[in-house]
Amino acid sequence: MIAQEVAKKYSAALFMSTHERGLVDEAYEQFSGLKIAMEKDASLLKFLGSPKVEEDQKLQLLRKVFGERMEQLFVEFLAVLVRKRRAVYLIEIIDEFNRRVEFEKGINRVTVLTAVPISSEEESALVATLMTKTGKKIELEKKVDAKIIGGMVVIMADEIIDGSIKYGLTRLEERLQKIKVH
Secondary structure (H helix, E strand, C coil): CHHHHHHHHHHHHHHHHHHHHCCHHHHHHHHHHHHHHHHHCCHHHHHHHCCCCCHHHHHHHHHHHHCCCCCHHHHHHHHHHHHCCCHHHHHHHHHHHHHHHHHHCCEEEEEEEECCCCCHHHHHHHHHHHHHHHCCEEEEEEEECHHHCCCEEEEECCEEEECCHHHHHHHHHHHHHHCCCC
């Protein structure tokens, strides 16, 4: 959960800064490209997150690699992440930033987590329900995680709807522990 909290905080700051300077679309494009590159080769992310590498070396590399390729504001944002030891969350921050940008443009990117893949009928019904609820176009990202046992978890903007069996069992356990048995 810390990754989501960090992502929300830093993506909000990035969004506000880029919005004030009219650089939202450029930030969306450049950070999306950076995310794709890091997903193909995680060595930069590992380097920036490594406690064994001195902060000055990380900052020097950032400025050397991105100084000519990215807006100065974006390079300084990356430097802040390094200084605050939050660079390991860069992909999550970019995801959350992109989610904010898309939301501003009337697109709501929603992640649905299920224990097994959902059918196309279930997907259509979920998208229709969410479109009705939000009034926005829905882009659905589907993920499968057997740990939730069953049901689904829907993550959209600042809302998490947890209808998983795992969550239900956890809540049941909490209630049962509160019951006093004589």
